[in-house]
Amino acid sequence: MAKMLTATAAALLLIIVTVAAGAGSLLSSFIGGGSQPSATALSDIPVRYLTLYRQAAATCPGLDWSTLAAIGKIETDHGRSALPGVHHGSNYAGAQGPMQFLRPTFTHVIARHPLPEGGAVPPSPYNPRDAIHAAAAYLCDSGARNNSDPRKAIYTYNNANWYVSKVLAQAQRYRGDQALDSSAAALQAIDYAQRQLGLPYTWGGNGPAVGDLGFDCSGLTQAAYAAAGIALPRTAQQQYAAGRRLPGGQPPRPGDLVFYGHPRGGIHHVGLYIGNGRMIDAPGRTQKIRISPYRYAGDDYAGATRPHPY
Structure with a gap:
């Protein structure tokens, strides 16, 4: 949690994020803030938070977004924690919000660094946009500027050497295993699928939005790309036939669909590749939507298609 006040002034740089057109569009691209997110980051960090980390890091030259994201992970699991002080009130130390600011620290930081529009009015440590941008400014004043x-x-954010080591290790995981180079549609589809993790496999299922408990494999991939504004056929076989197939031996990229079975009329399963050798899929009866390796012992991998543009 942020514990100390600093007095060095810093000017905010304005950034523009181009948001993809179309219904249900959440994100067009990640810009600024240093390194590209790894598959680990993409599978763990909600797209809204990942976007904010990268936007906020871009306001401080030398600050990589992964440091902000690591702090957000350690403090509140990117706002998902139900502990006191995350969504309202304070914890035992008086910290508040997804980045666990002490109220005096937050007030001091935003007085010196006006926050971008789009947050709460007045600014609030419980608002993710406000909290993450304030954390970037606080880190910038405290030694992150120009990576000094x-x-x-x-x-300075939390006066403990173990905390520093933990943040640095988590930041490395978020940028260290595989850089992603994906389209906006691919990222939106992955974000949608990520938010379905833990739902039950339901044969013929199209998800809670239409009254089903969960999804089957192709229902999940169809819904994921529908959220990105791309229409896919309903069954795994139809999706395989309709997609732009990757040449044999070419590895999939995040957002590609990976298929199993016989290419000529025997496709029985599809997953959504997220990078680092993993996919999100609805595996079968009695199981839940999960993240798993896309290649495994005894698989009948048939290949991958790319329904999204690059």
Whole structure:
């Protein structure tokens, strides 16, 4: 949690995020903030938070978004924690919101660094946009600017050496296993599928939005791309036939569909590739939507298609 006040002024740089057109569009691209997100980051961080981390990091030269994301993970699991002080009130130390600010620290930071529009009015440490941008400014003042002393910046945020080590290790995982180069539609589809994790496999299921408990494999991929404004056929076989197939031996990229079975009329399963050798899929009866390896012992992998543009 942020514990100390700083007095060094910093000017905010304005950034523009181009949002994809069309119903249900959440995101067109990630810009600024340093490194590209790894598959681990994409599978763990909600797209809204990942976008905010990258936007906020871009306001501080030298600050990588992964440091902000690591702090958000450790403090509140990107706002998903139900502990006191995350969504209202304060924890035992008085910290508030997804980035766990002390109220005096938050007030001091936003007085020196006006926050971008789109947050709460007045600004609030419980609002993710406000909290993440304030955290970026706080880190910037504390040593992150131009990467001059990143360890000091993290230590200022929470005065513990174990905390610094934990943040740095988590940041490395978020940028370290595989950089992603994906279209807006691919990222939107993955985000949608990620939010269905844990729902039950339901044969013929099209999801809770239409009254089903869960999805079957092709219902999930169809709904994921529908959320990105791309229409797919309903069955795995139809999706395989309709997609732009990757040449044999070419590895899939995040957002590609991966298929199993015989290419000529025997496709029985499809998953959504998310990078780092993993996919999100609805695996079968009695199981839940999950993240799993896309290649495994004894699989009958048939290939991949790319329904999204690059």
